[in-house]
Each structure stands twice: as C-alpha cells, then as structure tokens.
Amino acid sequence: MVEQGGADGRAAVAGLFSHTGAAYTVGITGAPGAGKSTLTDALIARIRREGAEVGVLAIDPTSPFSGGAILGDRVRMQDHATDPGVFIRSMATRGHLGGLALATPQAQRVLDAAAFPWILVETVGVGQVEVEIAGTADTTIVVVTPGWGDSVQANKAGLLEIADVFVVNKSDRPGVAETVRDLEMMLELSVRHPWRPPIIETIATSGEGADELWGVIGEHRAHLYRSGEVEVRRAARLREELRMIVAAMLRAQVEDRCRGEEFEALVRRVEGREIDPYAAADELLR
Amino acid sequence: MVEQGGADGRAAVAGLFSHTGAAYTVGITGAPGAGKSTLTDALIARIRREGAEVGVLAIDPTSPFSGGAILGDRVRMQDHATDPGVFIRSMATRGHLGGLALATPQAQRVLDAAAFPWILVETVGVGQVEVEIAGTADTTIVVVTPGWGDSVQANKAGLLEIADVFVVNKSDRPGVAETVRDLEMMLELSVRHPWRPPIIETIATSGEGADELWGVIGEHRAHLYRSGEVEVRRAARLREELRMIVAAMLRAQVEDRCRGEEFEALVRRVEGREIDPYAAADELLR
Known part of the structure; x- marks a missing residue:
C-alpha cells in the first residue's frame, strides 16, 4: 500500500x-x-x-x-x-x-x-x-x-x-x-x-x-x-522527503488543471493569439 | 533570453x-x-x-x-x-x-x-x-x-x-x-x-x-x-507546452514553499512525530 x-x-x-x-x-x-x-x-x-x-x-x-x-x-x-x-x-x-x-x-x-x-x-x-x-x-x-x-x-x-x-x-x-x-x-x-x-x-x-x-x-x-549528527541527517532527509511529497501533490494539480473546458477555452485563446502561453499558465494557476 | x-x-x-x-x-x-x-x-x-x-x-x-x-x-x-x-x-x-x-x-x-x-x-x-x-x-x-x-x-x-x-x-x-x-x-x-x-x-x-x-x-x-490537421497538431503542441509551463511554475512554488521558518517549524513537528509527512505536505500546500 x-x-x-x-x-x-x-x-x-x-x-x-x-x-x-x-x-x-x-x-x-x-x-x-x-x-x-x-x-x-x-x-x-x-x-x-x-x-x-x-x-x-x-x-x-x-x-x-x-x-x-x-x-x-x-x-x-x-x-x-x-x-x-x-x-x-x-x-x-x-x-x-x-x-x-x-x-x-x-x-x-x-x-x-x-x-x-x-x-x-x-x-x-x-x-x-x-x-x-x-x-x-x-x-x-x-x-x-x-x-x-x-x-x-x-x-x-x-x-x-x-x-x-x-x-x-x-x-x-x-x-x-x-x-x-x-x-x-x-x-x-x-x-x-x-x-x-x-x-x-x-x-x-x-x-x-x-x-x-x-x-x-x-x-x-x-x-x-x-x-548528534544522526538527528541532523534524519531532519535533512525529512526535508527532502517533504519536498518530494509536495512536488508529487503539485504534479497531480497540474494534471488536474490542464484538462477540462476551462483549459480548452484557454488553449483556444492562445491559438487565436489573444493571450501568450505564459499568461495563459498564469491564469490557470490563478 | x-x-x-x-x-x-x-x-x-x-x-x-x-x-x-x-x-x-x-x-x-x-x-x-x-x-x-x-x-x-x-x-x-x-x-x-x-x-x-x-x-x-x-x-x-x-x-x-x-x-x-x-x-x-x-x-x-x-x-x-x-x-x-x-x-x-x-x-x-x-x-x-x-x-x-x-x-x-x-x-x-x-x-x-x-x-x-x-x-x-x-x-x-x-x-x-x-x-x-x-x-x-x-x-x-x-x-x-x-x-x-x-x-x-x-x-x-x-x-x-x-x-x-x-x-x-x-x-x-x-x-x-x-x-x-x-x-x-x-x-x-x-x-x-x-x-x-x-x-x-x-x-x-x-x-x-x-x-x-x-x-x-x-x-x-x-x-x-x-x-485541417495542421491546426489540430499545433493545438496539441500548445496544450503540451502549457502543461510544461504550469509544471515549471509549480516547481518554482515547491522551491519557494519548502524553505523558510514555516517549513522548518513543520519539519520539527514531523521530527517530533506530531504530524506525519503527508499531513505536513497538505499543510504546506494550504
């Protein structure tokens, strides 16, 4: 599990x-x-x-x-x-x-x-x-x-x-x-x-x-x-693990936000040159 | 640039x-x-x-x-x-x-x-x-x-x-x-x-x-x-690019959230077994 x-x-x-x-x-x-x-x-x-x-x-x-x-x-x-x-x-x-x-x-x-x-x-x-x-x-x-x-x-x-x-x-x-x-x-x-x-x-x-x-x-x-280095090392590992978990969770959010009608509407606006890709990404994140 | x-x-x-x-x-x-x-x-x-x-x-x-x-x-x-x-x-x-x-x-x-x-x-x-x-x-x-x-x-x-x-x-x-x-x-x-x-x-x-x-x-x-496939393909590429940009922006957010005093305080709480790593990650994302 x-x-x-x-x-x-x-x-x-x-x-x-x-x-x-x-x-x-x-x-x-x-x-x-x-x-x-x-x-x-x-x-x-x-x-x-x-x-x-x-x-x-x-x-x-x-x-x-x-x-x-x-x-x-x-x-x-x-x-x-x-x-x-x-x-x-x-x-x-x-x-x-x-x-x-x-x-x-x-x-x-x-x-x-x-x-x-x-x-x-x-x-x-x-x-x-x-x-x-x-x-x-x-x-x-x-x-x-x-x-x-x-x-x-x-x-x-x-x-x-x-x-x-x-x-x-x-x-x-x-x-x-x-x-x-x-x-x-x-x-x-x-x-x-x-x-x-x-x-x-x-x-x-x-x-x-x-x-x-x-x-x-x-x-x-x-x-x-x-x-006392054992505690220092374990804390460092914990920091790294927390980063990995946060990264995995955010990755799931990317999957989530980059589909659906709102996403497609943005893609169409970029296609029409109404908005550039970075601005579209900003909007998705907002 | x-x-x-x-x-x-x-x-x-x-x-x-x-x-x-x-x-x-x-x-x-x-x-x-x-x-x-x-x-x-x-x-x-x-x-x-x-x-x-x-x-x-x-x-x-x-x-x-x-x-x-x-x-x-x-x-x-x-x-x-x-x-x-x-x-x-x-x-x-x-x-x-x-x-x-x-x-x-x-x-x-x-x-x-x-x-x-x-x-x-x-x-x-x-x-x-x-x-x-x-x-x-x-x-x-x-x-x-x-x-x-x-x-x-x-x-x-x-x-x-x-x-x-x-x-x-x-x-x-x-x-x-x-x-x-x-x-x-x-x-x-x-x-x-x-x-x-x-x-x-x-x-x-x-x-x-x-x-x-x-x-x-x-x-x-x-x-x-x-x-008309040229438009279909270009839209598909645009979708992929938007995903990459969003992922890059979120990666920057991970870097940002996983440091500083709030982060260290959470690490200490995990070290003390007050909270598990996944719950700590949830808190960082909130």
Missing part, C-alpha cells in the same frame, strides 16, 4: 508514523556485479548472530519486477527466506523513478514501525536515483571492485558524497592497491567531514572482511549518536 | 507572440552519425534555391555547449554561415532537459516572429527528450541508416509515433532493403493514420534523394493544410 502511494498508503503512514524512529538503517549501493547482495547476505547473518531481527529492502530502479518476488541476483538471500527474523522485500519500478525515491522512505517506515531494529536498503546501480535512494540510510556503504573507476566515472562525486564506508569487494583480484589509492586520493581532495569514510577490503563470497565491516558500521553508528 | 526562460524571456514571448503563426517547421531527428546535419544542410540549400529564408535550431540535449557557437558536427552548415538568409542557432543544456523541451518552442517563436517562412529543428539522439523536441515540428523526419534497428531498439515505438517521413540515409551501404522492409513492417503493424509515412532513400553526402525528400515534405505540408 505505501509503495503505491495512494490514499490507503497515506492512511497507513499516518497510522504507523508515531511508532517509528527506533530503527537504524544501513544502505548498500554500487554497480551491478559489485557483490552487494553477497555482502548484504553477510550483514544479515551478522545481525542474526547478534540475536536481532532485520528488514531488507532490495531495490532495483532499472527492473520492472516489483513486489514479494525475489529478484534474480538476490537468490543468495533466500538462505534467510525461512527465517522469521528476516523480512525481505524487493522493490522496483518501470519508468517511475520519482515514485521509487518516495516509496523507499515509506517502506522503511513500515519496517521501522514493525519494530525491526535494523533495516538494510540495497540499491542496484550508481546513477543519481540510486544514490538518492541509498542516501536515505543512516550509514551508507558504497561497494566498489578493483577497476571500478571506469564504470562509475560519471557519478564518482555523487558516490563520494553519500559514502560513510567504502568497501573494495573482490579484493583477491588484481588492482586492489590502485583502487584503494584512488579512493584515498578522492577522500583527500574532498572536503573533510568529522567522519572520514574508512576503506574496507572484503571478499564477500568467502566472508573475508565482513567482521571488519560490521565493526566499522558500529563505529559510524556510535559516531552519529555521539555527535 | 527566451532560452533562459526568466522574466525577460517571458516579456519577449509576450511581445512577439502576436506576430507568430506563419512559419512552417520541419523536425529532423535520428541517432548520432545518421547524417542529420548533412541532410539539414541539403534542405537549407533547397529552401534557399526557392528564394526563401530559413531559421535553423540545432539541438543537442546531451551536450553542455549552447549559444551562438556551432556544435562540432554542424561544421558543414557553415557553408551557409555568411548567407544572411540563413540563421543557425545551436541549443544544448547540461542536465536540464525539461528546460530544453520548453526552450525549443520559444526559440521557434522568435524565428517565426522574425518572419522566417521555414524553420528546421535538428535534434541529435533518439531518447524520449529528443523525440519530444523533434515532435514539436509540423513535419517530422526520422533519419535512420542501414542496420539502425539495434541502436534505437528501445525507442522504436516513440520514433514511429512522431515520424511523418522516414529517411534511410547512407543508402549505398549494405542492408538497405532489410531496413526498408523493417520500417514497412512497423508501419503495417501500427495504427493507420490518414497519412502513411513514406520511406525515402538518400545519400546525403552526394545529395541523392534530397529532391525526393523535399517533394515529400511539400506533400505532407499540403496534406496537413488540406485536412
């Missing part, structure tokens, strides 16, 4: 909203094939070992398949499919990206209200939308692989901006040292935050580096709470 | 709008390298031979270079650079696609008011935005080359929808017959219009087929005027 965003979804959000705020969200993003799902799988296992429950949103903005079905490369997560302490939801959408960016915080809210202390948000891809979605987490992990630079050249700045932790996965492959050096240099050149994103080397398939990653997530979480 | 879309641009459109409506616009679109510029060049020469003046908008939605400068692959058009009867303007924009879609009809209006009887709008690319821009013409020419199918697979339907004329350029290359057959089949399968888009074979570099293309443009133009 909340993914669809209609009246029922709004009512659901209104009802559950006061029960939210306790969950901690970890975002995992990176290019297809970087090993995000395997890494997410390792984090699920790690959280379960702590005795905690975990909700997972597996988001693929480029796939048309949505809903309960597990996406192709999430098969590994099915290890946890029969574990009642793990809830996995795949989200995707065809050509409706703004919708997905707005649906993600609502889905997080449902898991939050359902009392999952941990929420993992895995997003496939490195485009602007993926970065926006991944950026709605408390801790954001950007997963790269040796030689990643070429594939994400266009959006390095966007990834750098959201990364709290860099993971160099498949660190048994050649080119790891160069990749780490590349990342170090990027971090060096960027504005320094109080938190400097650590760079963790992992081999997700064998579990190597997973403990270190889990440790770093804990450190970042402690840093956010200690510094 | 009208490209920028600010207050001066609006005032300019308001001032010149009553002088528009006489120009006839031909759109030329297709994948990069299909030979659009050479074909546009041939059309410019053809129009000049008729003794008429022509305004040209060369639009590249993927390029960051805009303004008076001639884009790289438009060098050929410089044949006409010293001809006072030809005005060429390059338009491009970085990451601001909606802006370009709205700027194009304004630029057409300026050329129209400046009494150019012919306006050529050349658009690079075959994505949705390019199709939208090219679709703002009275006659739209879609340029393909032998073997084009693979490169534009994703948007064949979009191209089919806007095409009034198909040009198979570089028709001295192998695969022409297959390409023509492919197009014929697509046209066969699509809903029939009163006008069935003809398929013209050209070799733009040698001028072969240019006369036939020019003749077909004339036929399509005559068909539009005879059937």
Whole structure:
C-alpha cells in the first residue's frame, strides 16, 4: 500500500508514523556485479548472530519486477527466506523513478514501525536515483571492485558524497592497491567531514572482511549518536522527503488543471493569439 | 533570453507572440552519425534555391555547449554561415532537459516572429527528450541508416509515433532493403493514420534523394493544410507546452514553499512525530 502511494498508503503512514524512529538503517549501493547482495547476505547473518531481527529492502530502479518476488541476483538471500527474523522485500519500478525515491522512505517506515531494529536498503546501480535512494540510510556503504573507476566515472562525486564506508569487494583480484589509492586520493581532495569514510577490503563470497565491516558500521553508528549528527541527517532527509511529497501533490494539480473546458477555452485563446502561453499558465494557476 | 526562460524571456514571448503563426517547421531527428546535419544542410540549400529564408535550431540535449557557437558536427552548415538568409542557432543544456523541451518552442517563436517562412529543428539522439523536441515540428523526419534497428531498439515505438517521413540515409551501404522492409513492417503493424509515412532513400553526402525528400515534405505540408490537421497538431503542441509551463511554475512554488521558518517549524513537528509527512505536505500546500 505505501509503495503505491495512494490514499490507503497515506492512511497507513499516518497510522504507523508515531511508532517509528527506533530503527537504524544501513544502505548498500554500487554497480551491478559489485557483490552487494553477497555482502548484504553477510550483514544479515551478522545481525542474526547478534540475536536481532532485520528488514531488507532490495531495490532495483532499472527492473520492472516489483513486489514479494525475489529478484534474480538476490537468490543468495533466500538462505534467510525461512527465517522469521528476516523480512525481505524487493522493490522496483518501470519508468517511475520519482515514485521509487518516495516509496523507499515509506517502506522503511513500515519496517521501522514493525519494530525491526535494523533495516538494510540495497540499491542496484550508481546513477543519481540510486544514490538518492541509498542516501536515505543512516550509514551508507558504497561497494566498489578493483577497476571500478571506469564504470562509475560519471557519478564518482555523487558516490563520494553519500559514502560513510567504502568497501573494495573482490579484493583477491588484481588492482586492489590502485583502487584503494584512488579512493584515498578522492577522500583527500574532498572536503573533510568529522567522519572520514574508512576503506574496507572484503571478499564477500568467502566472508573475508565482513567482521571488519560490521565493526566499522558500529563505529559510524556510535559516531552519529555521539555527535548528534544522526538527528541532523534524519531532519535533512525529512526535508527532502517533504519536498518530494509536495512536488508529487503539485504534479497531480497540474494534471488536474490542464484538462477540462476551462483549459480548452484557454488553449483556444492562445491559438487565436489573444493571450501568450505564459499568461495563459498564469491564469490557470490563478 | 527566451532560452533562459526568466522574466525577460517571458516579456519577449509576450511581445512577439502576436506576430507568430506563419512559419512552417520541419523536425529532423535520428541517432548520432545518421547524417542529420548533412541532410539539414541539403534542405537549407533547397529552401534557399526557392528564394526563401530559413531559421535553423540545432539541438543537442546531451551536450553542455549552447549559444551562438556551432556544435562540432554542424561544421558543414557553415557553408551557409555568411548567407544572411540563413540563421543557425545551436541549443544544448547540461542536465536540464525539461528546460530544453520548453526552450525549443520559444526559440521557434522568435524565428517565426522574425518572419522566417521555414524553420528546421535538428535534434541529435533518439531518447524520449529528443523525440519530444523533434515532435514539436509540423513535419517530422526520422533519419535512420542501414542496420539502425539495434541502436534505437528501445525507442522504436516513440520514433514511429512522431515520424511523418522516414529517411534511410547512407543508402549505398549494405542492408538497405532489410531496413526498408523493417520500417514497412512497423508501419503495417501500427495504427493507420490518414497519412502513411513514406520511406525515402538518400545519400546525403552526394545529395541523392534530397529532391525526393523535399517533394515529400511539400506533400505532407499540403496534406496537413488540406485536412485541417495542421491546426489540430499545433493545438496539441500548445496544450503540451502549457502543461510544461504550469509544471515549471509549480516547481518554482515547491522551491519557494519548502524553505523558510514555516517549513522548518513543520519539519520539527514531523521530527517530533506530531504530524506525519503527508499531513505536513497538505499543510504546506494550504
């Protein structure tokens, strides 16, 4: 319901909203094939070992398949499919990206209200939308692989901006040292935050580096709470979400005003050169 | 000024709008390298031979270079650079696609008011935005080359929808017959219009087929005027433009409402779980 965003979804959000705020969200993003799902799988296992429950949103903005079905490369997560302490939801959408960016915080809210202390948000891809979605987490992990630079050249700045932790996965492959050096240099050149994103080397398939990653997530979480930055970030996300909701509502108003007899009458007046298009738009808005 | 879309641009459109409506616009679109510029060049020469003046908008939605400068692959058009009867303007924009879609009809209006009887709008690319821009013409020419199918697979339907004329350029290359057959089949399968888009074979570099293309443009133009469809189409474009202007104005309102003390006060109330995000958005809109 909340993914669809209609009246029922709004009512659901209104009802559950006061029960939210306790969950901690970890975002995992990176290019297809970087090993995000395997890494997410390792984090699920790690959280379960702590005795905690975990909700997972597996988001693929480029796939048309949505809903309960597990996406192709999430098969590994099915290890946890029969574990009642793990809830996995795949989200995707065809050509409706703004919708997905707005649906993600609502889905997080449902898991939050359902009392999952941990929420993992895995997003496939490195485009602007993926970065926006991944950026709605408390801790954001950007997963790269040796030689990643070429594939994400266009959006390095966007990834750098959201990364709290860099993971160099498949660190048994050649080119790891160069990749780490590349990342170090990027971090060096960027504005320094109080938190400097650590760079963790992992081999997700064998579990190597997973403990270190889990440790770093804990450190970042402690840093956010200690510094009070967790509230600052969540407020910033809320501002962005409010903007998206207002934009969606106004978009609906455009649809609404730009049809019907009054609209057609205006079109005819513009056709007759009685009034120019901008003046007609002003009149519609009035 | 009208490209920028600010207050001066609006005032300019308001001032010149009553002088528009006489120009006839031909759109030329297709994948990069299909030979659009050479074909546009041939059309410019053809129009000049008729003794008429022509305004040209060369639009590249993927390029960051805009303004008076001639884009790289438009060098050929410089044949006409010293001809006072030809005005060429390059338009491009970085990451601001909606802006370009709205700027194009304004630029057409300026050329129209400046009494150019012919306006050529050349658009690079075959994505949705390019199709939208090219679709703002009275006659739209879609340029393909032998073997084009693979490169534009994703948007064949979009191209089919806007095409009034198909040009198979570089028709001295192998695969022409297959390409023509492919197009014929697509046209066969699509809903029939009163006008069935003809398929013209050209070799733009040698001028072969240019006369036939020019003749077909004339036929399509005559068909539009005879059937009254020219008014129907222009009204449809106007509706679309009005929607874009209203959307742009409402977007400005979002920017405006989603900042300031009232907005921050609402964010704090949402943070405190006093009010949910959708209710807060409602309040902002009220």
